[in-house]
Amino acid sequence: MPDETRSEDAAIVARGLKKTYRGDVVALDGLDLEVPAGMCYGLVGPNGSGKTTTVKIMTTLTTADDGQAVVSGIDVKADPDRVRKMIGVVDQRSTADLTATARENLTLQGRVYGLKGPELKTRVSELLEQFGLSKDAKRLVKGFSGGMTRRLDVALGLVHRPHVLFLDEPSTGLDPEARHALWEEIDRLVQGQRMTILFTTHYLEEAERYGELISIIDSGHVVATGTPDELKSTLQGDALFVELAGAVDPDLVKRSLAGIEDVSDVVVEDRRLRARADVGARAVPRVLSELESAGIQIDSVTVSRSSLDDAYLLYTGRRFAEVDQAGEEAAAAGAGAKRAKKEGGEGR
Ligand SMILES: Nc1ncnc2c1ncn2[C@@H]1O[C@H](COP(=O)(O)OP(=O)(O)OP(=O)(O)O)[C@@H](O)[C@H]1O
Ligand SMILES: [Mg+2]
CATH class of the missing domain: 3.30.70.100 (Alpha-Beta Plaits)
Known part of the structure; x- marks a missing residue:
């Protein structure tokens, strides 16, 4: 198995993270992770495997029931405010204000992080340029394509020049061209600034292409870690x-x-x-x-x-696509049940 000794310079560390949601849903079941500083690291797993929960814990949006999470040497539970200043977060679902323009979104985000005056203006223009949004800066976000919105989301996560960037499924739902354009920007960031990036994905080929190291997550814990070649070479x-x-x-x-x-x-x-x-x-x-x-x-x-899909089968005993599909169906059934309950309740 690929080595366990890459840790000296870890920017993100998770040790034995556990999280159970109400109704006994075990989302994380002792998750360990170590992301070296300056690396683009992929967390790949099917629907419902615990990717978002991991990101939420690392980014202080929720707390673990057990275990420890450390970002840039800071324990997220002990000092969440300091962690928030160090990190940028791109949620699985866009958080941009649809009723505002791209420039307004970025300006507001900059203010939240204490930027103002000419410094803020320069930073906003720089990001619009970097993410190919300059000519659309004055358009309302609700008219943006999925790819443009996601590029804006990443730009929003970067306003305050974080050291560590969390990207939760940045490219899900985008067509191949838009995915490629988004990843080109992300790639440039890693190359230019040696920023640490933890991204999640359920596209195996995306993990393989952009993750220098990747961890396969299944049922709330990591089942294998290595470079894509290392993982495939175990087959x-x-x-x-x-x-x-x-x-x-x-x-x-x-x-x-x-x-x-x-x-x-x-x-x-x-x-x-x-x-x-x-x-x-x-x-x-x-x-x-x-x-x-x-x-x-x-x-x-x-x-x-051998493909990463074969590696996934080896480590989990199941085919990725089938598990992913089953997770999607379970999520849809859950949402349907919730809706039905709500509708029933309202009818009374
Ligand atoms: N707020 C919540 N309340 C109850 N259960 C939750 C909640 N959030 C997540 N879960 C459950 O925890 C498990 C892990 O979910 P999580 O969102 O972390 O998975 P994921 O890998 O991000 O999935 P996806 O690929 O669908 O985004 C799933 O079974 C999910 O249904
Ligand atoms: Mg998720």
Whole structure:
């Protein structure tokens, strides 16, 4: 497993964070995290895994039931005011005032942090320029695209030149072009200022591309940490993916492949068979012939290098997309139940 000794210069430290919400929802279950200063660090996990709760605790918006959170050497529980001055926060949902212009939003935010006069004016213009919003500075935010709003959100988080920036799902819901534009700005910040950034995402490819180090979070705790390459390199060999022509007894598939020594981790779900092979290309002919001998028809075979999705499967035993989807459905069901309750209540 990637090392545990990167900590000397940590800008963000979480030790054994626990948080249970009312109704016994365990959001964090002993979360540990260590973000070295000057790094762009990704916390990647599916819906409901505890990303926002972690960010809320680190940014003083809620408190942990147990454990410790330290930002820039300051304990967030002991001295939340000092922490707030050091950090910038971009919430999962935009906090910009839709009825104000981009310039007004930034100016107000600057005042909240004690900026005024020419210094404030210069800072606001600088951020508008940096985030490509100068020509839209006088437009009301309610007319902005999703990408423009998110760029403004990040600019708002930076008004007071924080040392540490928290970005909770900065690009969720944006189209690929807008995501790219946003990340270009964020990338420039890290390169230019060596600011520490902790971002959360449920896009594995985003974590892989922009996270120098990433932690995979699942059910309220970190299950793996490393560079994307380190996480993938814990997976030996290649991924094999076979589309079966029809539903097949999983045990029959497993039995038929059991004799191939360099094929492992065989998983069969519906008509899909996944396995790992030391050398994919070498394993394919044998896999096909064993399946054929067992009377199993196939539609297609793919060999690919290991992905973060494979790493996620290894560490959690589940496919990322499926967990993410299940989390989304549970959240939607929860919201529906809440709505129904409210509507019922109002009707009485
Ligand atoms: N205020 C709250 N009250 C009750 N339960 C909550 C509250 N906030 C979060 N939870 C629950 O805690 C768990 C973790 O939620 P959290 O928002 O931290 O996850 P997340 O990883 O940010 O998810 P998403 O990807 O959907 O943003 C979920 O089961 C969620 O439903
Ligand atoms: Mg969240």
